[in-house]
Amino acid sequence: MAREYGCAAASGTYLARMPLTSTTVVRATAGLLLLALLVLLAIVGTALWLVDRTDTLADELVHWQEFRRAARNVSVTVLEAESSERGYLLTHEERYLQPYTAAIERVRGEIAILRDRARNVPQYQERIEVLADTVRQRFEAMAEIVALMEQGRGEEAMALLRTDRGKALMESIRGMSSELIAEVDERLRVNSVAMLASASRLTWVLVIGAGMIVAVVGGSVLIALGYTRDLERSRREVEALNASLEERVRERTSDLARANEEVQRFAYIVSHDLRAPLVNIMGFTSEMETGIAAIRDYLAQAELDEEDMAARDAKLAIETELPEAIAFIRSSTGKMDGLISAILKLSREGRRVLTPERVDVEAIVGTAADSVQHQLVETDSEIEVERPLPGIVTDRMALEQVFGNLIDNAVKYLAPGRPGRIVIRGRETRFGVVYEVEDNGRGIAETDRERVFELFRRAGAQDKPGEGIGLPHVRTMVRRLGGEIDFESELGRGTTFRVSLPRVLAQPTKEAA
Numbered sequence: 001m002a003r004e005y006g007c008a009a010a011s012g013t014y015l016a017r018m019p020l021t022s023t024t025v026v027r028a029t030a031g032l033l034l035l036a037l038l039v040l041l042a043i044v045g046t047a048l049w050l051v052d053r054t055d056t057l058a059d060e061l062v063h064w065q066e067f068r069r070a071a072r073n074v075s076v077t078v079l080e081a082e083s084s085e086r087g088y089l090l091t092h093e094e095r096y097l098q099p100y101t102a103a104i105e106r107v108r109g110e111i112a113i114l115r116d117r118a119r120n121v122p123q124y125q126e127r128i129e130v131l132a133d134t135v136r137q138r139f140e141a142m143a144e145i146v147a148l149m150e151q152g153r154g155e156e157a158m159a160l161l162r163t164d165r166g167k168a169l170m171e172s173i174r175g176m177s178s179e180l181i182a183e184v185d186e187r188l189r190v191n192s193v194a195m196l197a198s199a200s201r202l203t204w205v206l207v208i209g210a211g212m213i214v215a216v217v218g219g220s221v222l223i224a225l226g227y228t229r230d231l232e233r234s235r236r237e238v239e240a241l242n243a244s245l246e247e248r249v250r251e252r253t254s255d256l257a258r259a260n261e262e263v264q265r266f267a268y269i270v271s272h273d274l275r276a277p278l279v280n281i282m283g284f285t286s287e288m289e290t291g292i293a294a295i296r297d298y299l300a301q302a303e304l305d306e307e308d309m310a311a312r313d314a315k316l317a318i319e320t321e322l323p324e325a326i327a328f329i330r331s332s333t334g335k336m337d338g339l340i341s342a343i344l345k346l347s348r349e350g351r352r353v354l355t356p357e358r359v360d361v362e363a364i365v366g367t368a369a370d371s372v373q374h375q376l377v378e379t380d381s382e383i384e385v386e387r388p389l390p391g392i393v394t395d396r397m398a399l400e401q402v403f404g405n406l407i408d409n410a411v412k413y414l415a416p417g418r419p420g421r422i423v424i425r426g427r428e429t430r431f432g433v434v435y436e437v438e439d440n441g442r443g444i445a446e447t448d449r450e451r452v453f454e455l456f457r458r459a460g461a462q463d464k465p466g467e468g469i470g471l472p473h474v475r476t477m478v479r480r481l482g483g484e485i486d487f488e489s490e491l492g493r494g495t496t497f498r499v500s501l502p503r504v505l506a507q508p509t510k511e512a513a
Helices: 002-091 094-117 122-150 154-162 165-226 228-301 309-351 361-371 373-378 396-412 470-480
Strands: 356-359 382-385 392-395 421-428 433-439 484-490 494-501
Touching (some): 002 154, 002 165, 228 309, 392 396, 396 421, 470 484
Parallel strands (some): 382 421
Antiparallel strands (some): 356 392, 421 433, 484 494
C-alpha cells in the first residue's frame, strides 16, 4: 500500500509539474517571438528609411551632376562658337559658321538646364542670370563681327576682333562657370560622403539586427533543448501532424503557384491598361504635328514684319521649339511603349507552359542568322556556325528566343571600323550541352558584368535602340529550361556568351504547370 501510495504521489507530482512547465515554455517562446518581431520591424523600418534617404541623396547627386555638366558646357559651347567665328574670318567660307549657329541654340539649352536645376537655390539664380547675360553679350559681339564680314567690311571686323572685349567676356564666362563648378563639386563631395554614411549605417543596422535575431534564435534553441524530454509525450500528436504536413505543403505550393499567376496576370492587366492612355497621347501628338505643320505653312506664306519680336518668337517656336518638344514626347512615349511591351512579353512568357520536344539546334541557329542577314551585309560582317551542333530535348520556342536574342545582341554591338565575325558552336559535356555565341564586337567592361543581366538596365554606350530586356529575358528563359548562362568578355575585343542546358528538359508536373 505504501508503495502504491508513493507511486501515486510521484505521479501526482509529475502531473502537477507538467502544466507549469508547458505554460513557461509557451510564455517564453511567445516572448521571444514577440521580441524577434519587434527587432525585425525595427530593422525593416530603419532599412527602409536609410534606403529612402540613399535614394534621395542619389537623386540629388544626379541633379547636381547635370548642373555641373551644363555649367561646363556653357563655356565649352561659347569657345566652339569663337573657333567657328575665327574660321569664318580666316576662310570666308560659310560652312565654318555652322558650328557657330548650332552653338547659339545649344547654349540656350544649357542655360535653361542651369536655371531649372537651380530653381530652388536662390544663391545660384542671380549668378546664372549674370552668366546668361554675359553669354548673350559675347554672342552679340560675335554676331556683329560676322555681320561686318557678310557686308564685305573685313578690315572693320578684324579690327573689332582684335579688341579685348571678346576676351574679357570669355574670361568672365570661364570664371563664372569655374566658380559654379567648384561649388557644385563641393556639393557632390558632401553628397557622396552622406551616401557612404547612409550605406554604412544600413550595414551596421543589418549586422546588429542579425546579431539580435541570432540571440533570439539562440534563446529559442535553449528553450527547445530544455523542453526536448517533454516532446516524447507528444510523439503521437507530432506523427499526426507529420502525416498532414505533405498535404499542407502541397496546399502552400498550390497557393504560391496561384499567387504567382495572379502577379503575372496583374502585370499583364496593368500594362495593357497603361497602353490605352499612351495611345491617346501618341494620337494627340500626331494631331499637334499636323496643326503645327499648318501654322508653319501659313507663316511661310505670310509676310511677317522682321522687326516684330513677337512674330519672330512665334515663328521660332513653331519652326524649332515645338517640333523639338514633340520629338521629345514621341521619344518618351516610344520608350514607354517599349517598356510596356516588354512587361507584357515577360508576363506572357512566364505563364506559358514549356513543351519538351526534340529540337534541331542547327535549324534554329540558321533561322536566327537569316533574320539578321541584311544587317550583316550592311556592316560587312559574317556568322560562322561550327557544325555539328548537338541537338537536345527542350522547349523549341524558348530556345529560339535564346539564340535569337544572343545573335541579335552580337550583331547590334559589333565594333565599328572592323568587319564583324560571329561564331556559334556547341559541345556535349558530362552534365548536358554547352552552346557558345562568340563575337569580336565592343566587349563588356568588368564593372558592367552584372548590369547586363539586370532588367531595364543597359551597359556601355547607349547609342543603340533597346529597352534592356534582351539578356535578362535570355537568362530567365535559360533558367526555365533548367540551365545557366554566363559570359567572358574583354572590352574592345569581343564577348563569348555560354549557355549550359540539360540534354532533356524535365516534363513539368501538373502543379508546376
